[in-house]
Amino acid sequence: MNSTVVKLPKLRPEDYTESSEAARRLAEKTRGLRLHALKTSPDAFASSYEDEVQRDLSHTLERLKTHNANHLFAVDRAIDPWTEQNHDVFFEELLSATFLGSMVIVGPLPREDFTAKKDPLSKGEDRDSTKSHRSSSEAQHYVLNGTFVDPQARRSGLGRRLIDAAVATGQKDAFSRGCDFLCTVLVDSENVAAEALYKRAGFFVSGEEAYVQRPRGELKSMDRVAIKLELRRSFPANLGC
């Protein structure tokens, strides 16, 4: 399949409204993929389909707007990367594609604030930690969230390509601040595929924590364990600070 992994360009905050045709269509596709993920892989996420189906498009638009989040999508066709010049063409191609997978990288975020009990994209969590993390010797901390590949597109390398694109985005941001890059992801302890995927991409297990998975259907909330995986890349000494 001729697939592409794209990073969403940053629109102006005022463009993320339902009155913007491109933003509305993007939010509809993003919401559709997210609900599909929660339906087909309920054990992989702390949130549930039943909870999220009740949230409207404005919730998705808020998430897309989060200033320190970068959204990556895998789509079913070749798309030229976004440039200022071909902005309209890029969105037209993106919005006519089928979305096969997604991942979000959020940060920099204070490392101590990161927990399975909080959604890094929820309202009020989008602050930039750089004000409190100015030292160049400190790592800037980023979080991966919402990783999903459509069951029919799995085992063809899309998950790995999404991680590589997200890591490259975060690393570039950390290095531009003269800092090491530190990336964390939480994976349910029974999610063999995701754990293998992250380890293959260079992540290592750094701990675990208990969390509560939201109730699904007739089921009750469940106490579960998440494994914390981390990846660190040092700021190259030859770049200077």
Ligand SMILES: CC(C)(COP(=O)(O)OP(=O)(O)OC[C@H]1O[C@@H](n2cnc3c(N)ncnc32)[C@H](O)[C@@H]1OP(=O)(O)O)[C@@H](O)C(=O)NCCC(=O)NCCS
């Ligand atoms: C985890 C997930 C994103 C992997 O996506 P994918 O596109 O199939 O992954 P890739 O094809 O890039 O696989 C890369 C490597 O990950 C590992 N891997 C992926 N799926 C695996 C599985 N089912 N069992 C064991 N290892 C697996 C393998 O090492 C694989 O390399 P290989 O195919 O050369 O052996 C996908 O299974 C998924 O969406 N699962 C449901 C949602 C989820 O678990 N999200 C993670 C939340 S933290």
